[in-house]
Amino acid sequence: MARVSRQDPEQFSRQRAHPVDEVLPVGKLTLFGFQHVLAFYAGAVVVPIILGNALGLSREELVYLINADLLTCGVASIIQALGVWKIGARLPLVQGVTFTAVSPMIAIGLGAGGGTAGLLVVYGAVITAGIATFLFAPFFSKLVKYFPPIVIGTILTVIGLTLIPQGLTDAAGGAQLIGHPGYGDPKNLAYALGTLLFILVVVRFGKSYLSSLAVLLGLVAGTGVAWLLGDVDFGGVKNAAWFGVSTPFHYGMPKFELFPIIAMVVVMLITMVETTGDVYAIGEITGKKVDNATVANALRADGVATVLGGIFNSFPYVAFAENIGLVRMSKVMSRFVVVAAGGFMIVMGLLPKAGSVVAAIPHPVLGGAATAMFGMVAAVGIQILGKVDLREERNALILAVSLAAALLPGTVEPFFTRMPEDVRAVLNSGITLGSLTAVLLNLFFNVFTRRKTMEIDWDEIEGDEPAEAHEPFGAPAPADPYAPQAPHRPGPPHPPAPQHPQGGPDWGIPGH
Numbered sequence: 001m002a003r004v005s006r007q008d009p010e011q012f013s014r015q016r017a018h019p020v021d022e023v024l025p026v027g028k029l030t031l032f033g034f035q036h037v038l039a040f041y042a043g044a045v046v047v048p049i050i051l052g053n054a055l056g057l058s059r060e061e062l063v064y065l066i067n068a069d070l071l072t073c074g075v076a077s078i079i080q081a082l083g084v085w086k087i088g089a090r091l092p093l094v095q096g097v098t099f100t101a102v103s104p105m106i107a108i109g110l111g112a113g114g115g116t117a118g119l120l121v122v123y124g125a126v127i128t129a130g131i132a133t134f135l136f137a138p139f140f141s142k143l144v145k146y147f148p149p150i151v152i153g154t155i156l157t158v159i160g161l162t163l164i165p166q167g168l169t170d171a172a173g174g175a176q177l178i179g180h181p182g183y184g185d186p187k188n189l190a191y192a193l194g195t196l197l198f199i200l201v202v203v204r205f206g207k208s209y210l211s212s213l214a215v216l217l218g219l220v221a222g223t224g225v226a227w228l229l230g231d232v233d234f235g236g237v238k239n240a241a242w243f244g245v246s247t248p249f250h251y252g253m254p255k256f257e258l259f260p261i262i263a264m265v266v267v268m269l270i271t272m273v274e275t276t277g278d279v280y281a282i283g284e285i286t287g288k289k290v291d292n293a294t295v296a297n298a299l300r301a302d303g304v305a306t307v308l309g310g311i312f313n314s315f316p317y318v319a320f321a322e323n324i325g326l327v328r329m330s331k332v333m334s335r336f337v338v339v340a341a342g343g344f345m346i347v348m349g350l351l352p353k354a355g356s357v358v359a360a361i362p363h364p365v366l367g368g369a370a371t372a373m374f375g376m377v378a379a380v381g382i383q384i385l386g387k388v389d390l391r392e393e394r395n396a397l398i399l400a401v402s403l404a405a406a407l408l409p410g411t412v413e414p415f416f417t418r419m420p421e422d423v424r425a426v427l428n429s430g431i432t433l434g435s436l437t438a439v440l441l442n443l444f445f446n447v448f449t450r451r452k453t454m455e456i457d458w459d460e461i462e463g464d465e466p467a468e469a470h471e472p473f474g475a476p477a478p479a480d481p482y483a484p485q486a487p488h489r490p491g492p493p494h495p496p497a498p499q500h501p502q503g504g505p506d507w508g509i510p511g512h
Contacts, residue, residue: 019333020091020288032332033340035216037348038361039326039373040094040341044073046175047097047315051122054106055114063352068246068313069097071349076305076317077342080298081335089298091282092335094323094342095305097315100274100429101126101267105315108260116251119313124254125264127310133268134303140272141296147276150395151442153384155277157399158406158434159321160378165410167374170367188364191231195222195368203329212330215369222365234360241352250313264316268306270432271318273439275302278319281380285324286333325373328380394445398438406434 024032048065057065076095083090108125109118169175171192177183199218203211210217226232279298283290298319305317327333390396409416409430416428427433 018286018288020286020335022334023336024334029334029337029340031213031216032330032334032337033344035213035330036094036323036326036338036341037344038219039215039322039369040073040096040320040345041361041366044069044096044320044345047099047102051102051105051109051315055109055118057115057119061116064244064246064250065313067244067349067352068250069315069349070345071246072305072309072312072314073097073317074342074345074347074349075308076301077345078339079304080301080319081338081342083297086293086297086300087304088301089279089282089294090335091279091286091288091294091298092323092327092333092338093278093282093298093319094338095301095317096320096322097309098267098271098274098318100271100318100432101264101316104263104267108263111260112255112257119251120253120255121257121260122315123249123251123310123313124256125260126316127254127307128256128261129264129268129316130303130306130308130310132265132303133272133306134300136272137299137303138296140276140299141292144276144292144295146439146442146447147280148442148446149384149387150398150446151438152277152280153381153386153388154399154402154438155273155435156281156381156384157378158381158402158438159274159277159431160325160374160376160381161403162406162410162430162434163321163374163377164371167367167370170363170370172364172367174363174367187231191222191226191362191364192368192371194225195219195365196372198222199369199372212332215326215329215373218369219361219365222368223361226362226365231362232360234357243350244352245350246312246314248311254310268302268316270435271302271316272299273435274431275299275318277435278321278324280384281324281377282319282327284380284384285328288333321377322370322373324380325376328376329373398441398445401441402434402438405437406430408433 023029045066048069049062052062052065073094073096077093080088080093080095081090082088105122105126109122112118112121169178171189172184173182173188182188195218198221199214202214202217206214223232275298276295279295280290282288283294302317302319306315309315309317323338385399388395390399407430409428416424419427
């Protein structure tokens, strides 16, 4: 019997294409990309708004900062997802301004006199920290061995649990309403709950394609209901300009001062830990193996994006956890969807009217969707923690104390007001405090004592996840016709994994 030729590399490549590298049809790229933009928008613009208000900028300057942020976010996301040389993880990671830098930037800006004069000192520190991140990336990536599943899972759980209150704040009406009677109004909660229920119903009863668009459909439906009830204001669309370009050094040449630079470099070191966790999370979700080179490429992209942010009047960048949760919910793994989303962000940065349409989505509607997506980030962390033997008390303590540390800034705010300004600027963040605690406790318990820790089994992940990843796009991927028919792949036998004294897997037990 004649055999099918095995010399068709194009056909073989199509059969073996990983979902992350799959190029979807234009229609799907457009819808899925725009869904990422909607999920990302509120978190993206809140940083320039908070910083601009704190530094006393005018409304026109605030609008300029938002447009510059959107433009740079688009460029940064394309670099991260598409990859250029050794820059970019080539994974579906959307880049946005890191919340970790907000307090330090406010402190730096106010210390320099506020206003645009403060921005110049902030930008000098941002550019320098971006260069440092780029140069330090390959060295930091070699520290990945100190990020076993107990650390990665804890960091992602901390990120999700820390971000959920932000989603709930939007569900109550948004941070701008705190202290006003409208905050927590039942109508706001009804919009948020209605949006969330709509998303859940689409996921439960919709076909795979609709299910992957559940967040987009929920945001559109929630905004439509709010508009019919008179709670959506499109007045900003009319007043917005049609075209606007963010020019390099719009406010003048940056000022480079030593202590602001040191503070921002510390912030970027913290975000490098966060980025490492995000890269491992997206690898876990997509079934794409993550190694030291992948982490280094992702960190280089953060560094390049941060330098661009300082040049084009924006701020430090990191992978956005909201969109990691969206990838998990939609099961759309293609990195080219993020490239499409980056294109939309660039358009919104160049066309203020387009951005103002998205900005009109009510906060409660965004909050309903964000709550689910932030929760999914925590769920990915818990999924990774499922690989850890939490019966081992040292692993359990790493998780327990890190979660407690992450809750401290939001629970006991007066504790941080008594700290020196520079220390408070760095530590007054649940994500920062929880992540640093997990890293340091792992060093204390498992590294300095030379205890053996298990790494993530990427062979197992790559074998399980991609099949699920193809589900939204139709039928499962065709089986490899040339796969060996033997029940097991040929190769040398693997040595048995060390076992916990009680029979559990070896997650952090003493080695020899």
